[in-house]
Amino acid sequence: MFLGVDVGTGGTRAVLIDRADRLIASHAAEHAPIRSEHIGWAEQDPEDWWRAAREAITGAMAASGLAGNEIEAVGLTGQMHGCVMLDASGNVLRPALIWCDQRTQPECDWLTEKIGFERLIELTCNPALPNFTLTKLLWVRKHQPEIFSKIAHVLCPKDYVRYRMTGEFAMDMQEASGTLLLDVAHRRWSTEVAEAAGIPMQWLPRLFEGPEICARISEAGAGATGLAAGTPVAAGAGDQGAGAVGMGILAPGSVSATIGTSGVVFAATDSPAKDRLGRLHTFCHAAPGRWHVMGVTNGAGLSLRYFRDTFAIGMNYDELSALAATAPAGSDGLMWTPYLFGERTPHLDPNARAAFVGITASHTRAHFVRAVLEGVAFSLRDTFTLFEELHVPVKAIRLGGGGARGPLWRQIQADVYGQPVEILEAEEGGAFGAALLAGTGVGAWSNVEEACAATVRVASTVAPKDAATMNAAYKQYRRIYPALKEIAKA
Numbered sequence: 297m298f299l300g301v302d303v304g305t306g307g308t309r310a311v312l313i314d315r316a317d318r319l320i321a322s323h324a325a326e327h328a329p330i331r332s333e334h335i336g337w338a339e340q341d342p343e344d345w346w347r348a349a350r351e352a353i354t355g356a357m358a359a360s361g362l363a364g365n366e367i368e369a370v371g372l373t374g375q376m377h378g379c380v381m382l383d384a385s386g387n388v389l390r391p392a393l394i395w396c397d398q399r400t401q402p403e404c405d406w407l408t409e410k411i412g413f414e415r416l417i418e419l420t421c422n423p424a425l426p427n428f429t430l431t432k433l434l435w436v437r438k439h440q441p442e443i444f445s446k447i448a449h450v451l452c453p454k455d456y457v458r459y460r461m462t463g464e465f466a467m468d469m470q471e472a473s474g475t476l477l478l479d480v481a482h483r484r485w486s487t488e489v490a491e492a493a494g495i496p497m498q499w500l501p502r503l504f505e506g507p508e509i510c511a512r513i514s515e516a517g518a519g520a521t522g523l524a525a526g527t528p529v530a531a532g533a534g535d536q537g538a539g540a541v542g543m544g545i546l547a548p549g550s551v552s553a554t555i556g557t558s559g560v561v562f563a564a565t566d567s568p569a570k571d572r573l574g575r576l577h578t579f580c581h582a583a584p585g586r587w588h589v590m591g592v593t594n595g596a597g598l599s600l601r602y603f604r605d606t607f608a609i610g611m612n613y614d615e616l617s618a619l620a621a622t623a624p625a626g627s628d629g630l631m632w633t634p635y636l637f638g639e640r641t642p643h644l645d646p647n648a649r650a651a652f653v654g655i656t657a658s659h660t661r662a663h664f665v666r667a668v669l670e671g672v673a674f675s676l677r678d679t680f681t682l683f684e685e686l687h688v689p690v691k692a693i694r695l696g697g698g699g700a701r702g703p704l705w706r707q708i709q710a711d712v713y714g715q716p717v718e719i720l721e722a723e724e725g726g727a728f729g730a731a732l733l734a735g736t737g738v739g740a741w742s743n744v745e746e747a748c749a750a751t752v753r754v755a756s757t758v759a760p761k762d763a764a765t766m767n768a769a770y771k772q773y774r775r776i777y778p779a780l781k782e783i784a785k786a
């Protein structure tokens with residue numbers, strides 16, 4: 297039996313699978329809401345992730361009826377990029393600045409000036425973006441020097457949970473790619489970037505490939521979770537990396553579109569394929585010897601959640617989707633740009649703002665919900681447009697995340713991408729991929745490719761129905777950001 301733990305943004309989820317890929321049990325625990333003291337800020341308390349991880353693991357174990365010593369290995373995944381700062385005794389120094397925190401554009405500008413845009417892409421395959429860990433450290437140095445001076449270790453969210461379970465400081469290559477401190481092409485920390493940024497190398501954890509066993513459950517970790525001391529823990533991957541493993545996105549041509557809080561279009565590559573303008577992320581894959589590119593919409597699933605919580609209080613996602621299905625494809629010209637947290641792909645603009653455009657007195661609430669679903673899909677299509685430009689092959693598209701749960705959003709995605717989309721049997725996301733990495737780490741499968749071949753199955757395919765309408769609407773959507781950009785900045 298293998299345990300996968302996904303330290304997400306909204307909550308932590310634990311899943312238990314056996315060697316035949318049967319889901320034995322799962323349990324989720326919510327996190328406290330994101331703290332946002334100022335517009336664009338986003339912080340979470342690492343102690344809350346550890347509380348939720350304990351709850352999720354003990355809940356899944358209780359539901360399965362298994363004893364701790366029946367778990368052969370643990371794999372970890374989670375929201376990427378968040379900056380957890382620890383002192384020399386391993387104490388958390390301040391709340392973590394998480395992936396969607398947008399405050400660090402000045403630090404991005406400073407770093408880009410210092411290293412040079414092209415050199416930074418040469419060294420790390422990526423540009424400086426406010427989402428990336430390093431820029432968050434630079435903000436703390438400038439604004440909270442008393443905290444910065446006490447830092448002894450820097451980790452990402454799931455790696456902090458690993459530290460609490462095992463006492464080890466470790467990180468996988470895929471996660472490390474999103475720190476902006478990794479030499480992605482050579483799969484090692486970039487001393488040149490660390491030195492230029494003024495970050496001591498000894499703060500950085502040891503690096504491992506996704507399936508490698510990098511630690512074991514400690515006595516304290518065992519006491520807190522019910523797992524057995526000594527249980528092997530695989531390095532795992534960031535949520536997008538582990539999610540791709542769980543969806544079998546390994547070979548060039550296979551692509552996923554995942555709508556969680558964020559939205560990600562992810563393509564596997566067999567070498568580090570860089571975008572010289574930095575609009576796509578180029579990261580190490582969780583499978584050794586592979587890489588991937590991905591485009592990210594910061595506020596994808598978040599758009600629907602925000603709409604529900606602000607304008608449709610008391611309605612659930614299924615009710616909202618059923619309402620949206622009563623409006624026609626194209627929402628009679630009403631459009632939504634999902635830039636609730638600024639935007640990454642393709643605009644790289646933390647000042648971008650969300651907007652409904654084209655409202656008339658004929659539009660009903662149904663049109664508004666449909667426009668939200670369509671606007672998110674348009675935003676993900678922007679990444680497919682970049683893939684075309686950069687000759688990244690797209691042979692088959694698999695859908696993942698909460699956005700793949702309802703039939704309408706699946707259909708809208710097929711229509712907007714203009715291609716059939718595949719729905720998978722297992723819908724356990726990154727936690728499932730993390731469990732596969734753990735199983736691979738202890739030899740249940742000889743490599744990640746074999747693990748995916750044995751466990752990932754397509755359940756159904758959704759063909760496009762209204763591709764022409766949605767193609768015309770996408771052309772209109774592309775005109776909104778350039779038209780509103782200057783207003784949003786003001």
Ligand SMILES: Nc1ncnc2c1ncn2[C@@H]1O[C@H](COP(=O)(O)OP(=O)(O)O)[C@@H](O)[C@H]1O
Nearest residue numbers: 304556557597598600601613697698699701702
């Ligand atoms: N039944 C559903 N129908 C349509 N969308 C859904 C449904 N359930 C969840 N979602 C969307 O998925 C998002 C959550 O996705 P999930 O993958 O569970 O989250 P995260 O990765 O952020 O923890 C929600 O914000 C919502 O937009």
Ligand SMILES: O=C(CO)[C@@H](O)[C@H](O)COP(=O)(O)O
Nearest residue numbers: 305375376395535556557558
């Ligand atoms: O920033 C990224 C990837 O670059 C996000 O994928 C975060 O890792 C959060 O994921 P979700 O909560 O949306 O699943």
